[in-house]
Amino acid sequence: MPKIAIAAENIGAQVHHKPILHDVTARFGAGRWTSIVGPNGAGKSSLLKALCGLWPAQALQGEVQLLGKPLQRWPRQERARALSWLGQNETATDELTSYDVAMLGRLPHQTWLASPSDEDHAVVRQCLQATQAWDWRHRPLAELSGGERQRVLLARALAVQARVALMDEPLANLDPPHQTDWMLIVRQLVAQGTCVVSVLHELSVALQADDMLIMQAGRAVHHGACGDPVTHAALEAVFEHRIRVRELDGHWLAMPRLD
Numbered sequence: 001m002p003k004i005a006i007a008a009e010n011i012g013a014q015v016h017h018k019p020i021l022h023d024v025t026a027r028f029g030a031g032r033w034t035s036i037v038g039p040n041g042a043g044k045s046s047l048l049k050a051l052c053g054l055w056p057a058q059a060l061q062g063e064v065q066l067l068g069k070p071l072q073r074w075p076r077q078e079r080a081r082a083l084s085w086l087g088q089n090e091t092a093t094d095e096l097t098s099y100d101v102a103m104l105g106r107l108p109h110q111t112w113l114a115s116p117s118d119e120d121h122a123v124v125r126q127c128l129q130a131t132q133a134w135d136w137r138h139r140p141l142a143e144l145s146g147g148e149r150q151r152v153l154l155a156r157a158l159a160v161q162a163r164v165a166l167m168d169e170p171l172a173n174l175d176p177p178h179q180t181d182w183m184l185i186v187r188q189l190v191a192q193g194t195c196v197v198s199v200l201h202e203l204s205v206a207l208q209a210d211d212m213l214i215m216q217a218g219r220a221v222h223h224g225a226c227g228d229p230v231t232h233a234a235l236e237a238v239f240e241h242r243i244r245v246r247e248l249d250g251h252w253l254a255m256p257r258l259d
């Protein structure tokens with residue numbers, strides 16, 4: 001078993017007194033990529049937000065452990081260096097250029113009011129190039145297409161160089177070649193020991209991860225290896241057997257059932 005990088009321990013959450021996460025325990029290893037999947041409204045984004053500390057404390061039960069220490073005991077800047085976040089539908093940085101957005105990923109490495117270092121600039125360049133967003137570095141985020149903008153936001157998340165990377169629907173708006181690039185980037189991160197946890201609706205991509213956490217109605221109903229037939233059965237069941245998992249050229253794929 002790899003070292004646990006981040007763990008949700010008995011997490012519960014409510015919105016307006018309505019429970020949306022029920023006693024979720026899930027542990028994610030260093031150097032592993034885990035995909036979180038499940039039907040709409042299953043609580044996938046809510047769990048990711050809990051892992052990231054984005055829930056108000058009064059709406060949350062249980063504990064998140066980051067690299068062996070409770071999340072709320074981490075000093076803010078150290079935590080921002082250890083944990084990176086790629087969220088959905090972010091618009092707060094729309095007026096900034098792509099370069100400046102990616103540079104925001106370096107903020108946890110900078111001291112108050114200091115200019116970015118040569119290393120910060122080198123990392124930002126490398127991340128924008130890795131996501132093929134370097135060509136529009138001078139353009140404001142607001143002017144970019146959905147997929148272009150997603151690649152800049154991914155570059156920002158990569159620029160943090162965090163040991164744990166949480167990504168909510170990272171493939172949103174990405175065309176197939178850039179989805180493949182994203183998987184290759186994730187594989188590189190994992191090879192360097194990073195823990196990657198991603199919420200994905202693209203089940204065939206999700207099946208390329210090391211592990212899969214399946215959620216339903218606010219609960220974690222299965223957590224296992226992506227190559228395990230028990231995981232495939234759980235995946236088919238959670239989607240009411242309207243998909244089937246099949247192997248093609250050594251990869252597991254999820255296909256819609258039309259019969």
Ligand SMILES: Nc1ncnc2c1ncn2[C@@H]1O[C@H](COP(=O)(O)OP(=O)(O)OP(=O)(O)O)[C@@H](O)[C@H]1O
Nearest residue numbers: 015016020038039040041042043044045046047199
């Ligand atoms: N701020 C909120 N106010 C009210 N209800 C919320 C709020 N956030 C989440 N919920 C509810 O909590 C449940 C889980 O939502 P969540 O976004 O975590 O699901 P999800 O699995 O990520 O869904 P999807 O696949 O549709 O993105 C849903 O029923 C949703 O309506």
